[in-house]
Amino acid sequence: MALLTLSDVTVRFGSRARQRTALDAVDLSVAEHEIVCVLGPSGSGKSTLLRVVAGLRHPDGGRVLLDGADQSGVPAHRRGVGLMFQDHQLFPQRDVAGNVAFGLRMRGAGREERAARVTELLDLVGLPGAGPRAVAALSGGEQQRVALARALAPSPRLLMLDEPLGQLDRGLRERLVVELRGLFGRLGTTVLAVTHDQGEAFALADRVVVMRDGRIAQSGTPLEVWQRPATAFVARFLGFDNVVPATVRGTTADTVWGPVPVPDGSPQGERTLLIRPAGVRVGASAQGLACTVGARTFRSGRVAVLLRQDGSGDAPPLEAECGLRDAPDEGRAVGVTFDAAEVVVLDAREDGGGFRAAPAAAKQSS
Amino acid sequence: MAVPLAFFAVFFAYPVAAIVGRGLKTGEGWQFGRITAVLSRPDILGVLWFTTWQALVSTALTLLVALPGAYVFARFDFPGKGVLRALVTVPFVLPTVVVGTAFLALLGRGGLLDELWGVRLDTTVWAILLAHVFFNYAVVVRTVGGLWSQLDPRQEEAARVLGAGRLAAWRRVTLPALAPAVAAAALMVFLFTFTSFGVVQILGGPAFSTLEVEIYRQTAQIFDLPTAAVLTLVQFAAVGAILAVHAWTVRRRESALRLVDPALTAARPRGAGQWALLGGVLVSVLLLVLLPLGVLVARSLDGPGGYGFGFYRALGSVEASGGTFLVPPLEAVGNSLRYALAATAIALVVGGLAAAALTRRAGRLVRGFDALLMLPLGVSAVTVGFGFLITLDKPPLDLRASWILVPLAQALVGVPFVVRTMLPVLRAVDGRLREAAAVLGASPARVWREVDLPLVSRALLVAAGFAFAVSLGEFGATVFIARPDRPTLPVAVARLLGRPGELNYGQAMALSTTLMVVCAVSLLLLERIRTDRSGEF
Numbered sequence: 033m034a035l036l037t038l039s040d041v042t043v044r045f046g047s048r049a050r051q052r053t054a055l056d057a058v059d060l061s062v063a064e065h066e067i068v069c070v071l072g073p074s075g076s077g078k079s080t081l082l083r084v085v086a087g088l089r090h091p092d093g094g095r096v097l098l099d100g101a102d103q104s105g106v107p108a109h110r111r112g113v114g115l116m117f118q119d120h121q122l123f124p125q126r127d128v129a130g131n132v133a134f135g136l137r138m139r140g141a142g143r144e145e146r147a148a149r150v151t152e153l154l155d156l157v158g159l160p161g162a163g164p165r166a167v168a169a170l171s172g173g174e175q176q177r178v179a180l181a182r183a184l185a186p187s188p189r190l191l192m193l194d195e196p197l198g199q200l201d202r203g204l205r206e207r208l209v210v211e212l213r214g215l216f217g218r219l220g221t222t223v224l225a226v227t228h229d230q231g232e233a234f235a236l237a238d239r240v241v242v243m244r245d246g247r248i249a250q251s252g253t254p255l256e257v258w259q260r261p262a263t264a265f266v267a268r269f270l271g272f273d274n275v276v277p278a279t280v281r282g283t284t285a286d287t288v289w290g291p292v293p294v295p296d297g298s299p300q301g302e303r304t305l306l307i308r309p310a311g312v313r314v315g316a317s318a319q320g321l322a323c324t325v326g327a328r329t330f331r332s333g334r335v336a337v338l339l340r341q342d343g344s345g346d347a348p349p350l351e352a353e354c355g356l357r358d359a360p361d362e363g364r365a366v367g368v369t370f371d372a373a374e375v376v377v378l379d380a381r382e383d384g385g386g387f388r389a390a391p392a393a394a395k396q397s398s
Numbered sequence: 399m400a401v402p403l404a405f406f407a408v409f410f411a412y413p414v415a416a417i418v419g420r421g422l423k424t425g426e427g428w429q430f431g432r433i434t435a436v437l438s439r440p441d442i443l444g445v446l447w448f449t450t451w452q453a454l455v456s457t458a459l460t461l462l463v464a465l466p467g468a469y470v471f472a473r474f475d476f477p478g479k480g481v482l483r484a485l486v487t488v489p490f491v492l493p494t495v496v497v498g499t500a501f502l503a504l505l506g507r508g509g510l511l512d513e514l515w516g517v518r519l520d521t522t523v524w525a526i527l528l529a530h531v532f533f534n535y536a537v538v539v540r541t542v543g544g545l546w547s548q549l550d551p552r553q554e555e556a557a558r559v560l561g562a563g564r565l566a567a568w569r570r571v572t573l574p575a576l577a578p579a580v581a582a583a584a585l586m587v588f589l590f591t592f593t594s595f596g597v598v599q600i601l602g603g604p605a606f607s608t609l610e611v612e613i614y615r616q617t618a619q620i621f622d623l624p625t626a627a628v629l630t631l632v633q634f635a636a637v638g639a640i641l642a643v644h645a646w647t648v649r650r651r652e653s654a655l656r657l658v659d660p661a662l663t664a665a666r667p668r669g670a671g672q673w674a675l676l677g678g679v680l681v682s683v684l685l686l687v688l689l690p691l692g693v694l695v696a697r698s699l700d701g702p703g704g705y706g707f708g709f710y711r712a713l714g715s716v717e718a719s720g721g722t723f724l725v726p727p728l729e730a731v732g733n734s735l736r737y738a739l740a741a742t743a744i745a746l747v748v749g750g751l752a753a754a755a756l757t758r759r760a761g762r763l764v765r766g767f768d769a770l771l772m773l774p775l776g777v778s779a780v781t782v783g784f785g786f787l788i789t790l791d792k793p794p795l796d797l798r799a800s801w802i803l804v805p806l807a808q809a810l811v812g813v814p815f816v817v818r819t820m821l822p823v824l825r826a827v828d829g830r831l832r833e834a835a836a837v838l839g840a841s842p843a844r845v846w847r848e849v850d851l852p853l854v855s856r857a858l859l860v861a862a863g864f865a866f867a868v869s870l871g872e873f874g875a876t877v878f879i880a881r882p883d884r885p886t887l888p889v890a891v892a893r894l895l896g897r898p899g900e901l902n903y904g905q906a907m908a909l910s911t912t913l914m915v916v917c918a919v920s921l922l923l924l925e926r927i928r929t930d931r932s933g934e935f
Contacts, residue, residue: 088833108836109844121834125852134848138839186839 034061041094054080056246069237070226077246078226082192086115114188118195120179122167129163135186153181193225209235264304278305288347293372304378311374312352320367335359402752413785421627436628449608453592456530464538470679472546488918490536493871494596495888499910500694501529525601534587541583585644595874614780630781698907710908730890740805741869749816757824774810779874807875812865819861887913
């Protein structure tokens with residue numbers, strides 16, 4: 033049985049006149065020892081989801097079950113879950129040890145038990161001996177570790193993380209996310225995390241849940257989601273820009289970029305097509321789709337090349353991925369062919385109009 | 399919100415309304431014609447005119463003297479800065495009676511200037527103006543200097559890099575950021591000087607009278623209640639208008655300014671100009687703030703038989719006062735402390751509840767409530783005191799014989815200080831900190847004890863100190879309701895000053911010094927526990 037089950041949970045904000053739905057009939061379950069990461073742009077309802085599970089926000093509809101028990105009448109302090117806040121929310125008037133021991137004190141643990149557990153946890157998060165330090169004197173990364181130790185100290189049955197690494201700089205974030213996954217694996221902690229950073233989500237999670245406007249857009253293992261985004265929104269959120277409407281017939285799709293080969297057994301008819309940049313082959317100008325190289329951006333060893341289709345001003349730019357050496361110069365005329373293995377036919381045309389520009393937030397984090 | 403509202407309704411709105419009603423209502427109903435009748439009397443117009451212009455001039459003078467001080471305290475580091483900042487705050491919580499007495503000792507008949515150069519200012523308006531500057535110096539230094547010390551100097555540097563001269567950068571960057579704070583401080587000073595009572599009562603003589611003094615005269619000496627009621631209404635309207643403008647400037651001040659740690663913006667003065675500025679400010683503080691206090695202490699020790707504690711000893715007996723008192727004046731110290739403690743407790747409960755209510759809710763109604771809490775600062779204390787006498791004398795509220803009457807009146811003035819001190823701190827407590835504690839297993843009561851209380855406890859102490867100091871010095875209302883056998887310190891001082899003779903004068907000085915020391919000690923203790931966000935005072 034799942035440790036956490038949300039069934040049909042709905043949360044609305046605002047007055048009757050200007051109501052906004054933060055969570056729209058969400059169904060979600062987290063199995064014991066599973067690490068589930070909810071991924072979505074800001075305003076997609078992720079944080080609200082955690083607040084509902086923690087008991088800080090009462091749902092307007094639906095139920096939250098922990099270990100099969102309905103939590104509707106249970107206040108936050110009796111739910112036995114841990115929540116690590118986005119900006120940590122360490123208690124400023126207490127030192128590090130006082131913060132870590134807080135949950136244990138609330139459960140009535142004795143002085144010796146608390147001291148032992150604080151030492152154990154500070155060792156675990158890599159801050160041995162930091163107990164007497166003031167929280168104001170900690171760096172961002174250290175605060176994050178203390179917040180984690182504080183949330184873990186009472187051994188919550190479910191640990192929730194709200195943008196756990198959001199405020200840290202990139203290098204630290206990438207290191208910590210690996211550490212966290214190792215730590216949760218060793219402790220067997222059940223984790224429900226939310227983040228807007230897909231890199232963080234995919235590195236941390238056993239299962240990724242992509243949210244949009246209060247609804248779950250896709251749920252699956254990182255590999256599944258990465259390989260087969262369910263919708264154009266998910267594809268764009270993952271940083272893919274080559275997403276266009278297409279008519280699929282057999283193994284060929286008719287698109288604004290001309291005919292594109294698709295894998296065998298792809299769904300037929302009016303669809304949305306995703307062409308991964310790796311599947312866009314840039315060759316000599318004589319063959320394939322005639323394009324001109326627009327901008328180039330460099331991404332750790334690879335070059336993303338933006339191509340403009342010649343003679344078709346309103347076709348969206350096509351993104352191709354090249355090696356450092358064979359990336360064509362700006363302004364060069366090239367010919368483009370497609371690799372069917374890197375083309376995905378998405379299930380439905382769920383957001384027909386949104387083909388102009390990918391959301392800025394999604395692009396930044398790719 | 400219910401408790402503060404009930405408190406204000408019963409102990410503020412009801413007495414004031416009763417006084418106004420008694421003055422303006424006869425058997426034939428409301429006599430609104432009296433308002434125009436009173437307001438067309440030349441003597442009343444004279445009082446109105448004097449009240450307004452002396453308040454304007456006092457405010458301008460205070461800004462002129464205190465703004466350099468605000469700059470120096472904000473941006474310079476020098477030895478003894480902390481102590482000096484506490485010292486300049488002492489006058490603000492000093493009872494007005496003591497301020498009046500101190501300036502009498504400096505400028506009055508037989509005062510220091512009289513002895514040295516034969517100059518007497520106590521019958522001129524200068525004495526009042528100087529006393530007002532003395533009194534309100536700290537308001538400007540605290541309000542403006544507090545913000546100034548947190549303004550990011552890099553803003554000005556950015557303007558300099560963009561080609562603005564030193565003066566232009568200050569005028570275009572710093573001044574606009576400071577302007578709302580300056581306006582707020584100026585309005586507070588204007589409010590305090592507009593409603594000035596003790597200072598004018600002692601220094602003004604028969605020639606000068608503010609609205610508040612005139613209300614007292616009409617009520618207690620001429621027994622012309624209709625005129626007093628009209629004047630109360632006029633003052634009420636004026637104070638309401640001032641507070642409305644003040645609330646507006648405060649809201650503007652809360653607009654997004656980038657604030658930094660004050661410790662980062664202060665530096666040791668560099669160059670002759672900065673040293674001269676620091677020197678000038680120190681001299682002005684010395685002359686304006688420390689000298690009057692020093693003279694007061696000196697006079698209290700300067701008896702007929704040379705320096706000594708003769709006047710202080712005389713305070714201990716009934717006979718020495720020549721029938722002015724029913725009890726030894728020194729007993730007033732005990733009375734004052736007891737009353738002030740009770741008043742502080744009431745003010746903390748009422749003000750604390752009000753601040754908590756204001757933190758949890760938002761909206762126009764709350765803002766109105768916020769302004770309402772400030773009203774007792776400006777509404778005639780004399781009216782409140784007299785209103786207490788005529789309204790709280792019959793069941794179920796027959797408090798005339800009860801000692802609680804005095805603390806209740808004093809708490810009214812303490813509440814605004816408590817609210818002003820607590821509100822910024824309570825508002826600064828992040829709601830998610832409470833949630834973090836709840837998720838870790840703390841029940842709501844436990845959350846309050848573990849999260850809120852430790853964070854606001856310092857502010858609570860500061861608020862208590864302020865409430866204690868203003869209760870101790872409250873004069874306008876207390877003078878009406880304190881019983882003859884239980885005078886408070888300010889009342890005893892005023893009574894001694896009202897009697898001729900050197901002994902009475904010396905005793906007044908001695909008693910004022912005692913009061914000053916009690917106030918100063920409580921304030922210096924406060925300075926040690928001052929929070930970073932301690933409101934506008």
